[in-house]
Amino acid sequence: MPRFRPLLAATTLIVLGAGPLLAQTAPADAPPPPAQMGHHMMKHAAPFAKLTVTGTGHATIQPDMATITLGVSTRAATAAEAMTQNAEQQAKVIETLKAEGIEARDIQTSGLNLSPVMDYSDQGQPPKLTGYGAQNSVTVRVRDIAGLGAVLDKLVASGANEISGIAFSREDMAEAEDQARSEAVAEARRRAEVMAEAAGMRLGRLISLSEAPTGGGPRPMMAMRAQAAGSADTPIEAGELAVSADVTAVFAMRPADAPQGGEPPEGEITPEGEIAPEEPPIEAPAN
Structure with missing residues (x-):
């Protein structure tokens, strides 16, 4: 009976020694934990679409x-x-x-x-x-x-x-022009919200915003006149000047019944309505 003890001890050492070897050879690309998989699926579960709207704003100012x-x-x-x-x-x-x-x-x-x-x-x-x-x-x-x-x-x-x-x-039109721009942007967002709701969608983040050039400058709101009036000074009615601004806004939107997941991730929207995911960063191997 004593002569079998060395063989049993040797067998035990072999099994125990294989443990570290198995841990080192585990595949590096093992599937992520269930929590990470669920987050990845929710990120692309609801497709996103683009909504393009225009808005016009107006402002009036007295000439100087x-x-x-x-x-x-x-x-x-x-x-x-x-x-x-x-x-x-x-x-x-x-x-x-x-x-x-x-x-x-x-x-x-x-x-x-x-x-x-x-x-x-x-x-x-x-x-x-x-x-x-x-x-x-x-x-x-x-x-x-x-x-x-x-x-x-x-x-x-x-x-x-x-x-x-x-x-x-008016020599300085900046204040009136900025007021018209603000009104145009607010009008564009209002239209986008109405259209998204009517289409059963939920409005997302603003993707792009641009202003269309306007020509002709400020327009008079009232007719002006300059006519003689006997010995009195010629009456002059200056009226008001009207300023307008036009903007084009592009919003992201998704179905209203889509799971809540915050705003769409940063990335370019593809023609199919998906958000193109950003490329993952490349990490240098550890020494």
Whole structure:
């Protein structure tokens, strides 16, 4: 009986020694625990879709500046006389502008023309040259709208006999433009929420937001008028300026009955409505 003890001891050592060897050869890519598997499945269980909406916002603001185009038109027997008379008369107009506080940077010549004046009254006969006409116009910015009517009256008295246009604007439009943008973004989100609910979806995070360029600048809200009124100052009604902004927003959305899982993960939405998962980081092997 004693001679069998060494063999049994040797067998026991072999079995015990195999334990560390089995632990070292366990596969490295073993499946994750059930909790991790469930989280991975929930991440991609509910497909996500994209919803594109537009929003428009408006704001109004009072103008603080007027731009007018006015000039002098003269006629004489010769071209030289027409130009000389025009220059003298226009010089008085410009002097009046400066006397009313209009700075030189706000006065710009916008047109100069000299043309023959023809008489076409005799039918069947060639037209006759009766003289020459000269026109000189300037574009003026008036920064004091309250006194614009009085300025126009003084310009006419000094020799201006043409007023071809008046437009109102504001030097700083940033505040009104930002207000219109905020309203446009709020309108886009409101539309997205209504559309998502109607489609049985739940609105998710904002994916992208862009502003469409607007043309034409601010628009007058009311008609402006500039007309003579006897000895009183010419009445000027500036009204208000309207500013608009247009935005396009893209939101993620998913079915309303999908399990709650927070916002969609960061990543690009595929055409099939899935969120493309981010690539896992590559870890360097431990030394």
